[in-house]
Amino acid sequence: MYSPGSSGIEPIAHAAPVSLCTREPHVPADRLVAEMVPPPRFAAARFGTYLPDPNQPSQTDAVRVLETFAQGLGGAHAAGAAKRGFLGFGSRRPKAPAGPRGVYLDGGYGVGKTHLLASLWHAAPAEPALKAFGTFVELTNLVGALGFQQTVKTLSGHRLLCIDEFELDDPGDTVLVSTLLGKLVDAGVALAATSNTLPGKLGEGRFAAADFLREIQGLSARFRALRIDGEDYRHRGLPEAPAPYDEEIVAKTAYATEGTSLDAFPALLEHLAKVHPSRYGALTDGVRAVCLTDVGPVPDQSTALRLVVLADRLYDREVPVLASGLPFDRLFSEEMLAGGYRKKYFRAISRLTALARDAKPLIEG
Template structure:
């Protein structure tokens, strides 16, 4: 990155500001510059590795990553989107922090049950090895240490990732010094926190404006009825949610399967009802979706009867998952909420779902951030 010339992340951010998609924000500009530095250094080490390949067997030193911290709605996810899209290396992976840690715990459990795990081999080293083989950049969304099982694993796991040359970029609502605050045996996590701060640049994004809240301010997130007027209203809301971007089709990976996303932009995803509720998707798929996006738009939710039993069950599960995570839902319904279920059996199944749908259009729900753990019901 030459002097005076903005990096790719800064350029992409500036283009959105100039197009009116985003408002200029000096904290976001500062974070983009930090991400440009990470991207440039990763690109440089990529060239160095190519030149020195075969001469040295040791892993390269990890590029110092970045840790974007701030309250909800300050643009962390949007900046991560720009960074991940712009960074030039292929060996990159983006995953929600909790999903990554769950994968590691499951891999460790599987290793211990295997023949390889019966001796003195270190299970953490064993499960990190395939990660190192295919990952030089690990992007973690919503880094948040909340339970003792993750807290106990963090130090050994990330020590081996960094030693293996993996660069970590993360977003979080919590500054490193406050991770696992008041947690059980927190003193055991302090060495990891010190190591984290040594391996990442902490970038604060705590400006006064909650951009996520502004997307929904004054908007009716539900439309009722069918036809071009309803579709046009949904199109207008979509463009407000995405800052004027139509979005692009993408794919989410979930337990080795692929979830097609017809439109995605600026932390929002848009689906037709059939895309999510008439395909063989399950709870884990909806959890994956809730981790990937702040807002979900669902077009053409029908009225339900017993003929649509499977679709209605998936719809209820989808709403429960989005609600538990605090994800915002915009949707068009063929009929009013209290008429979604046609017969008495379906109405009984829909009672809680309708109650949650009512709450999810409230100003209080729309103003709140993501929930880290499912709420009690």
Template sequence: MATFPGDFRSIVTLQPQVSTSQLLAELVPPREFSQATFSTYVPHTEFPSQSQARDKAKAFAEGKGSRKLFGRSESESVGIYLDGGFGVGKTHLLASIWHTFRGKKAFGSFISYTSLIGALGFAEAIVALSRFELICIDEFELDDPGDTMMMSRLINELSAKGIKFAATSNTPPNALGEGRFAAADFQREIHGIADKFQMLRIDGEDHRHRPIEQVGKAYSASEMEIWLAGCQKAATALDEFDAVLKHLSTIHPSRYGRLLEGIEALGLVNCHVLDNQVDALRFVAFVDRAYEAQLKIRATGTPLTEVFSASYLSGGYRKKYLRAVSRLGAMTE
């Protein structure tokens, strides 16, 4: 790694340990949405579905509703599903549901829940999550048959206990899995999930205005040095890109967020295009946690918005990678 002045922290030296109580305590909206409300969600007039989704989400959070949907009123629905592209305010609305709902509630990304199951085991995860009355799932994605079956079973078992769900995704539930695996083999599980949710489509453009075709920026060593000089050393980490990727392989994804505690700025040195999809998907999970923590990131080598190859961006996990590119664009601006 290039030599930079200053004594900065390193995330590759950390081996965070997380207890069950800590994992559950972290199921709250990320800092960016800690104050999100329905009143601060500003729908675009040219996309009526945005205001419609806001109103229906608010009614769901308040337990209101009268129109029959799937043979029951909206207020009696097991869940609400906010479907739309990047940057249309889905997570803002999901956090608003969480803040408005009166009762015990959990908020986490899809990987937060799969990681919780991985850390505790399915039976213990069911016990742990049964304490909540509402579970919010951000970026609901099914990437393989195992996840399909696991999340279907999780929702079915918890909904039988009277627990409600709110979720966001870039794919309608009845199309989950398409382009990723043989969806027909799991159609029953996929449709079983879809039938439990009010379907709300949110149209619009990415409010972050960062198309994936944008040309990212890679910083020179001197530019990185200048940036680091303006950062608070105690809240800044500096690491080799490959060292971070290797370290992520040794840690359960449920602990990625712990690597970033107390860090506000992260410098990554010698970034490059990823040629291992396992590393790429781990980095996506790390990017999600970094985005939630509202980190500022700078990199030397390949621009971070370009570390995912064209084949990855057009493959079965494209939605994960495109979301990561959008979020990396936000953190590197």
């Protein structure tokens, strides 16, 4: 298993800021498996700490359905699964019954889907080693690191697989994930996922989804979809996010605050192209705050999607972002915000804005 320094990056132990652009972390396969738990922001998430909007009954209904789903994950054959090791070998469990074997939380950004998914993981009556939680990007990267058959063996010993930010951005992922989930369901693994897109519409607006309709319909059949309505809780009733700061203030704060990174935004965007998105979490190991200068419009869609993943990892790890330049709601062009990835971009704006608010004490302190 991994230790804090296993990524090849030592935690920051001095006040001088580092540059994320100098980091190219290596993440071993055992770390990928070990980190398939809810991230720090949601480590304490429980159904009881979810605050449903009283004006949105679908949020209360979702809690009730998920609590029932969690209770149904117990069973005598869980003991057989516990005998499986890292490689997933051991006694076989009986085949799962036909029909949906999972729940799918669909809704806009900021309605608490990840909180609910993490709450389900915590509530499931199984040891942590028999439950897995990861983003869609992390799941596909696990397949890349272990190989398809090894991933099936590793995960088929689990009682529950939670997949956050479920998206299909290309046909290859569609076939891969459809096949993987099919094998896991056959092995008795329960599934839970979150997305901003209904399962029957995955891939829509991004590639020729009609050409892969069978695979997409197969994915949809694995889940019972729960629609969660509401407004973005990250900004509900909160004061306006702080405007970007002067570049000199950002730099001085970075040098005066222990555990910070300091990078020019354009250079960081270029560096992200050299690091696999599954390693963006490791990229920030030991970093307590990210300072960025010269924030400006993202030049193209590939760069924008990489930035979305970085924003997700910073948000999961509760890393504040202090920035100069343009405000985060002007990162993406109108064309991007009207395209097939618009929900991802709005999620990134929402999360970066929340992290900018979290960074305000760095200036005031």
